[in-house]
Amino acid sequence: MDTTALSDALRPFLSSWLRSDSNRLSFTAFIFFAFFITMVIYYWRMSLGEKPMPKLRRIPGLDALDESIGRATEMGRPIVFVPGMSGFSAPTYAALTIMGYVADQVARYDTRMIVCYRYPEVLAVGSSIVQTSYLEQGKRDAFRADDHRFLSSDQFGYASGVCGILQRERAASQHIFGSMAAEAIILAEVGNVVGAIQIAGQTGSLQQPYLFAACDYTLMVEELYVASAYLSQDRLRIGMLAAQDISKSVLIILIVIGAFLMTFGSNFIDRILTLY
Amino acid sequence: MRRTVPMVLTFCAGFIMVLDGFFNISFINGFANRYLMRSVTLSVAWAAGIGALNIVRLHVRNITTKRTNYQYSYILLGFFFFMLISGVVLERHTTNPFYQFVYSSFQAQLSAAVFSLSSFYLASSSYRAFRARSLEATLLLVAAVFVISGSVPMGAAIWSGFPTVSQWLMKYINDSTMRAFTIGSTMGTLSQCVRNLVGIERGHLRGSEGG
Amino acid sequence: MEKKTIWHTMAAVDVRFLYIIIVIAIVIPLLNPIGLPLVFLDEVIDTVALMRSIPPGSLVYFGAECAAENSAELRPPAVAGARLMYELGHRIIIGGFWPDGCILVRQWLTPYFEEMGAVYGEDYVILGYRASVTSILDTARDNFILAFSDRDINGDRLSSMPVMAGLNKASDFAYCFVLSPGGPGTGTYTTAWRATGEVDLIIDVPTGSMYNSAGNNYQSGLTAGLIGGLNGGAQFEQLIGHPGEATRSMDAQSMGHFAIITFLVVGNIGYFQIRRMEEQEKEAIKSGGS
Numbered sequence: 001m002d003t004t005a006l007s008d009a010l011r012p013f014l015s016s017w018l019r020s021d022s023n024r025l026s027f028t029a030f031i032f033f034a035f036f037i038t039m040v041i042y043y044w045r046m047s048l049g050e051k052p053m054p055k056l057r058r059i060p061g062l063d064a065l066d067e068s069i070g071r072a073t074e075m076g077r078p079i080v081f082v083p084g085m086s087g088f089s090a091p092t093y094a095a096l097t098i099m100g101y102v103a104d105q106v107a108r109y110d111t112r113m114i115v116c117y118r119y120p121e122v123l124a125v126g127s128s129i130v131q132t133s134y135l136e137q138g139k140r141d142a143f144r145a146d147d148h149r150f151l152s153s154d155q156f157g158y159a160s161g162v163c164g165i166l167q168r169e170r171a172a173s174q175h176i177f178g179s180m181a182a183e184a185i186i187l188a189e190v191g192n193v194v195g196a197i198q199i200a201g202q203t204g205s206l207q208q209p210y211l212f213a214a215c216d217y218t219l220m221v222e223e224l225y226v227a228s229a230y231l232s233q234d235r236l237r238i239g240m241l242a243a244q245d246i247s248k249s250v251l252i253i254l255i256v257i258g259a260f261l262m263t264f265g266s267n268f269i270d271r272i273l274t275l276y
Numbered sequence: 277m278r279r280t281v282p283m284v285l286t287f288c289a290g291f292i293m294v295l296d297g298f299f300n301i302s303f304i305n306g307f308a309n310r311y312l313m314r315s316v317t318l319s320v321a322w323a324a325g326i327g328a329l330n331i332v333r334l335h336v337r338n339i340t341t342k343r344t345n346y347q348y349s350y351i352l353l354g355f356f357f358f359m360l361i362s363g364v365v366l367e368r369h370t371t372n373p374f375y376q377f378v379y380s381s382f383q384a385q386l387s388a389a390v391f392s393l394s395s396f397y398l399a400s401s402s403y404r405a406f407r408a409r410s411l412e413a414t415l416l417l418v419a420a421v422f423v424i425s426g427s428v429p430m431g432a433a434i435w436s437g438f439p440t441v442s443q444w445l446m447k448y449i450n451d452s453t454m455r456a457f458t459i460g461s462t463m464g465t466l467s468q469c470v471r472n473l474v475g476i477e478r479g480h481l482r483g484s485e486g487g
Numbered sequence: 488m489e490k491k492t493i494w495h496t497m498a499a500v501d502v503r504f505l506y507i508i509i510v511i512a513i514v515i516p517l518l519n520p521i522g523l524p525l526v527f528l529d530e531v532i533d534t535v536a537l538m539r540s541i542p543p544g545s546l547v548y549f550g551a552e553c554a555a556e557n558s559a560e561l562r563p564p565a566v567a568g569a570r571l572m573y574e575l576g577h578r579i580i581i582g583g584f585w586p587d588g589c590i591l592v593r594q595w596l597t598p599y600f601e602e603m604g605a606v607y608g609e610d611y612v613i614l615g616y617r618a619s620v621t622s623i624l625d626t627a628r629d630n631f632i633l634a635f636s637d638r639d640i641n642g643d644r645l646s647s648m649p650v651m652a653g654l655n656k657a658s659d660f661a662y663c664f665v666l667s668p669g670g671p672g673t674g675t676y677t678t679a680w681r682a683t684g685e686v687d688l689i690i691d692v693p694t695g696s697m698y699n700s701a702g703n704n705y706q707s708g709l710t711a712g713l714i715g716g717l718n719g720g721a722q723f724e725q726l727i728g729h730p731g732e733a734t735r736s737m738d739a740q741s742m743g744h745f746a747i748i749t750f751l752v753v754g755n756i757g758y759f760q761i762r763r764m765e766e767q768e769k770e771a772i773k774s775g776g777s
Binding site: 094129149159186192 | 297298299324325326328330334344383393397404405453454457459463464465467469472476477479
């Protein structure tokens with residue numbers, strides 16, 4: 001099927017309002033985004049009704065959060081929380097969501113949590129989150145501002161600082177969530193040496209192997225983003241995950257069909273995706 | 277109010293960036309490039325001051341209350357103010373040869389040393405973690421041996437097939453898995469960002485929200 | 488009482504013993520090089536061919552995205568790349584968005600530029616660190632000089648330098664040579680300049696840990712060249728005829744890798760031996776009990 005005519009017909013209409021890119025994927029990206037938003041709205045409406053929402057599968061890493069908090073409480077040793085190496089990005093927001101949950105528990109059980117920040121803007125928000133948890137538990141005075149430490153913006157200065165805290169404080173648990181870089185293996189191994197139970201979750205592909213090897217529980221890629229829905233079992237958040245999974249399924253179907261057709265010499269899917 | 281204002285600001289700024297990303301609207305494109313993106317830089321620069329204050333406050337408190345190892349706080353604060361004042365006062369600031377000398381003698385070497393630790397930690401974590409406990413673990417172990425051997429000259433010297441198998445594993449198994457990770461990560465990021473944008477995710481605004 | 492065998496001892500070995508083995512494995516080849524021949528990968532051969540195909544006098548953007556901790560892996564390909572660019576008569580514009588990047592690259596390259604007779608301002612220029620990578624790369628699409636405020640790392644005017652002649656916007660670059668230990672890195676330039684059609688050729692020079700994902704971009708054609716890790720750097724040095732640091736380090740890297748493989752093999756042998764002994768003990772207890 002010749003898609004050139006379709007592409008030529010669409011170009012004048014689209015070029016007036018849609019940005020273009022040299023890979024000719026801007027129209028496809030726009031359609032995909034519109035589809036995703038449609039799914040979000042659909043599941044949003046579904047969450048307002050009474051229909052049962054899709055079930056989330058078990059995620060051992062998130063189930064282990066309570067176990068790690070309990071261990072720290074029993075041993076009387078602190079939890080070290082690392083909310084990632086990037087500033088305000090999607091993984092950091094996900095890490096802060098988990099930190100909010102952990103903060104609720106530590107405030108309830110009077111467990112100490114030391115949070116190590118690489119970026120001061122994240123410190124401002126993170127310490128506020130934890131302080132709010134203590135306020136809600138009626139334990140305003142139990143909040144320790146000194147346990148929220150900006151260590152360094154330098155990657156390995158930060159890693160050294162966290163390792164020092166792990167070893168001096170003999171942490172019982174270490175939570176590494178967010179976006180990590182080469183220091184991931186250093187943090188995880190030092191946590192191992194001090195005998196901490198370690199739960200890690202990060203969204204990129206590069207540090208996953210190191211965290212798998214060194215940590216007790218690892219959240220893989222998207223599982224980090226699932227945390228807020230999983231921990232709260234909120235209908236709306238579960239609906240958002242369902243929308244995400246449906247959109248991903250569409251991509252998978254396109255990949256499978258495209259690979260199959262390409263194997264037999266047809267680049268139809270490629271031409272449809274690169275119309276403009 | 278404390279939560280509503282940030283949520284409204286987030287939605288407005290995010291919506292403008294989405295429009296800028298997809299559409300050719302000159303007013304939106306100009307506003308996004310000239311003001312919104314630069315405001316991020318400004319706010320991050322301002323936040324650097326918060327970090328410095330946090331460090332100073334913590335270590336001054338260590339010294340005044342004589343906490344354990346408080347002596348190291350003197351050293352930290354000494355170097356902190358030394359570099360801060362040098363970078364401001366010296367001619368040409370951070371490109372001054374003296375500043376550069378201190379930077380490359382201390383900071384650069386220490387960073388490189390700590391980074392080098394990762395090779396040792398990799399060895400110890402591999403020794404501990406790579407056990408053929410199951411079929412999948414065995415396949416992983418065999419693949420690891422081929423990739424590690426094939427990526428250095430000694431592997432090729434032992435058996436000429438190591439580099440070929442290693443490249444095949446990297447090109448067909450590893451790359452396709454990395455693509456799957458990238459797709460999953462991107463979808464998750466998209467979902468997280470939309471949730472932040474429309475205010476479903478408010479965990480960063482208030483600690484106990486979101487479970 | 489459980490009998491402690493050598494396998495139990497090895498399973499519980501102090502990790503510092505492993506570190507000592509790694510140190511010995513790396514230091515000995517550095518002092519007494521073995522000289523193992525390299526295997527040349529197609530991607531590095533093609534990258535060198537690509538650079539050689541660019542005519543003399545072309546403008547090249549050198550992305551100095553690196554920090555001190557990446558020196559070991561990125562200095563060799565950076566030096567080799569700059570050498571080749573100068574030998575081919577390319578005009579080198581060095582810029583970066585990592586705070587230490589331009590300073591480090593200046594330290595690395597200045598001795599080699601002086602040795603080759605390259606003149607600052609005529610053959611190469613260093614733009615210096617800038618914050619706000621996205622807005623600068625976007626602005627550079629229309630006006631490169633404005634994007635970098637018409638100032639180099641020393642504060643001198645870019646527009647007065649002969650090396651900048653003909654450079655008005657990003658599309659004037661023949662290719663980009665980007666060191667990439669993380670972000671901002673090749674991905675940033677790919678998004679800002681490649682995806683928008685400004686620069687078609689981007690050569691990716693990732694560290695070993697970034698090499699995993701760099702292969703994707705190279706395979707799909709987003710990047711036009713790939714020189715990955717220290718191994719890639721060593722091949723690059725050999726192919727341009729100037730073996731250097733990376734080549735000398737390959738023996739040490741080989742021994743380090745084989746030390747790790749030894750740990751894997753010995754660790755698994757020990758694991759299976761311990762498992763076998765535990766099963767035999769269980770059998771003995773069961774048969775003794777019944």
